[in-house]
Amino acid sequence: MKYKLLGRSGLKVSELCLGTMGFGTEGGWGADKDISFKIMDDFANAGGNFLDTANIYKLGTSEKIIGEYLSNQDRDYFVLATKYTLKDNTTNPNASGNNRKNMMRSVEESLKRLKTDFIDVLYLHIWDDVTPIDEVLRGLDDLIRQGKVNYAAISDTPAWVVAKGNTLAELMGWSQFIALQVEYSLIQRTPERELIPMAKHFGMTVTPWAPLAGGALTGKYLRGEQGRIKAESVRRDENSEKITKVVIEIADELGVTPAHVAxxxxxxxxxxxxxxxxxxxxxxxxxxxxxxxxxxxxxxLKRLDEVSAIKLGFPGDFLKEEAVRTNSFGGFYDRVEKR
Structure with a gap:
């Protein structure tokens, strides 16, 4: 694999990130330790170095498996990302949320499970709509200054919150978010309205989860296969089927699988x-x-974009249509496109 810089940093990561939410067999599904080790071995042998986990994945088992694996590997080869926010125990009222107390506790617990002295990338997992963003940024910056975390990132949070956070961090001299994790796929393109333009503006790398839309883009639902969880049914409608059919057509043209295309x-x-x-x-x-x-x-690419196109809503569609209709910007957009 080739390597890319993660956001506005010098951190080099592989062009695919290995998601480890399924490492562990809790809940009656997932990979046991031996299979998880084999998956990480083969990923590393292919040049992969970017691992993604979270404190709550498989009730902490995902981190434990990774920790045991890395204890026998070159730790510095791997770029390890984990997350905090969601409840991983019931010991106290602050065992969840974005607050500093939960952040510090969660990181210490993750370090123990991962058997490492540092986390390469720490994500805020999901916005709690309670904690002030300056509390979050200051806490993350303290962890980075302590050497327990190398870089800060954020997931599943409104664009205006992330923008405020990075602007405040720049003003205060704190570490900024370098990556944004959101659901993004041919079936879920709504991040193009606000989140992705914001990420581009701040030079953040987008790390999509569910890029195959829970398997829908592989064509398995068209083949009559059932999803693992009922939530996947929201990705099974007439529009998703239309998109998936085009994905399959292009896959056939290239002689690859639909997953590769998506x-x-x-x-x-x-x-x-x-x-x-x-x-x-x-x-x-x-x-x-x-x-x-x-x-x-x-x-x-054009065929895929057209079949999966979404309405940007206001003000995106309004600004685009008005500029074209009235040439309000003196042909500025046309000149930019030609460049």
Whole structure:
């Protein structure tokens, strides 16, 4: 794999990120320790170094498996990302949320499970709409100054909150968010309204979760296969089926799988984007790794963009339509496009 810089940093990460939410067998599904080790081995042998986990994945088992694996590996080769926010115990009222107390507690617990002295990238997992963003940024910066975390990142948070946070961090001399993790795929393009433009402005790398839309873009629902969780049914409607059929058509043209097409689409959108590919089976990983050798043509990208297009809403559609209709900006947009 090739390596990319993560956001506005010098941190080099592989062009695919390995998602480890399925490491552990709690809940009756997932990969056991031996299979998880094999998946990480093969990912590293393919040049992969970017691992994504969270304190709550498999009730902490995901971090424990990674920690045991890394204790016998070159720790510095891997770029390890984890998250805090969601409740991982019931010991106290502050065992969840974005607050500093939970942040510090969660990080200490993650360090123990991961058997490491530092976390490369720490994500705020989901915005709690309670904690002030300056409390979050100051806490993350303190962890970075202590050497327990190298970089700060954020997930599942409104664009205006992230923008305020990075602007405040720049003003105060604190560490800024370098990556943004959101759901993004051909079936879920709503981040293009606010989140992705914001990420581009601040030079943040987007790390999409569910880039295959819970498997919908592989065509498994069209084949009559059932999803693991009922929530995946929201990705099974007439529109998603129409999009998936085009994905399958292009996959047939290229002689690859639909998953390769869907993943590569996120990587060819003109901004820094590293999709998170989960795997609970070695064969799944091997198939996902082939994505790096796929190249979508301009025509294929156009067909995918057209079939999955969304309305930007106000003010996005209004500004675009008004500029075209009235030439209000003196042809400025036309000149930018030509450049």
């Amino acid at each position: 993943l590569k689409w996120t990587m060819q959108q003109g901004f820094s984007c590293i999709p998170i590919v989960g795997a609970t089976k070695v064969e799944q990983l091997h198939d996902n790794l082939k994505t790096v050798d796929v190249k979508l043509s301009d025509d294929q």
